[in-house]
Amino acid sequence: xxxxxxxxxxxxxxxxxxxxxxxxxxxxxxxxxxxxxxxxxxxxxxxxxxxxxxxxxxxxxxxxxxxxxxxxxxxxxxxxxxxxxxxxxxxxxxxxxxxxxxxxxxxxxxx
Amino acid sequence: xxxxxxxxxxxxxxxxxxxxxxxxxxxxxxxxxxxxxxxxxxxxxxxxxxxxxxxxxxxxxxxxxxxxxxxxxxxxxxxxxxxxxxxxxxxxxxxxxxxxxxxxxxxxxxxxxx
Numbered sequence: 001x002x003x004x005x006x007x008x009x010x011x012x013x014x015x016x017x018x019x020x021x022x023x024x025x026x027x028x029x030x031x032x033x034x035x036x037x038x039x040x041x042x043x044x045x046x047x048x049x050x051x052x053x054x055x056x057x058x059x060x061x062x063x064x065x066x067x068x069x070x071x072x073x074x075x076x077x078x079x080x081x082x083x084x085x086x087x088x089x090x091x092x093x094x095x096x097x098x099x100x101x102x103x104x105x106x107x108x109x110x111x
Numbered sequence: 112x113x114x115x116x117x118x119x120x121x122x123x124x125x126x127x128x129x130x131x132x133x134x135x136x137x138x139x140x141x142x143x144x145x146x147x148x149x150x151x152x153x154x155x156x157x158x159x160x161x162x163x164x165x166x167x168x169x170x171x172x173x174x175x176x177x178x179x180x181x182x183x184x185x186x187x188x189x190x191x192x193x194x195x196x197x198x199x200x201x202x203x204x205x206x207x208x209x210x211x212x213x214x215x216x217x218x219x220x221x222x223x224x225x
Binding site for chain 1: 115142146151152153154155156159161167202204213214215216217218219
């Protein structure tokens with residue numbers, strides 16, 4: 001069964017600190033992996049997308065990594081800001097149109 | 112520019128009533144998806160429309176759920192005889208042609224069935 005597991009479930013850090021969110025997946029075949037940011041009361045917004053051949057992708061203070069051999073991805077947030085408080089969702093595309101969503105990591109940045 | 116819009120933003124209904132949720136995708140986007148997000152759960156795929164092709168309904172949880180997309184644009188998700196377990200956020204997303212293209216999500220409709 002295709003699954004995407006994220007950890008930690010929730011995380012609280014001080015403003016300005018760095019953090020890393022984890023995503024492990026068992027989706028096969030693999031097409032691509034995206035990280036989404038979902039602010040409270042909003043729909044998810046795509047941050048990064050990586051295909052099989054890519055192992056790092058950056059978007060500003062967000063850097064995603066992918067290890068297709070171990071089926072693991074991480075999202076690193078540098079110099080966190082209060083506006084980074086949100087849920088971060090890992091989404092893996094298999095074949096056709098099937099997306100498998102993780103349950104997300106709820107990140108809270110405190111001043 | 113206009114993004115994906117959904118209405119209503121919130122809906123409270125009594126158990127057993129029917130509800131209709133509306134999605135206006137980004138103009139020109141050929142693909143449209145409906146998802147359900149329950150508290151503490153990941154997004155659950157419901158249905159997918161692509162152009163004039165027959166929709167992929169494999170995610171609909173029961174025959175009380177149905178959706179249509181008129182004129183290749185606006186979509187309506189209908190839940191008949193609502194149950195309390197239907198309470199969730201219903202998200203709509205659209206994307207342009209190409210399966211690698213980004214899905215753009217609407218703000219969702221928060222449905223509460225009492």
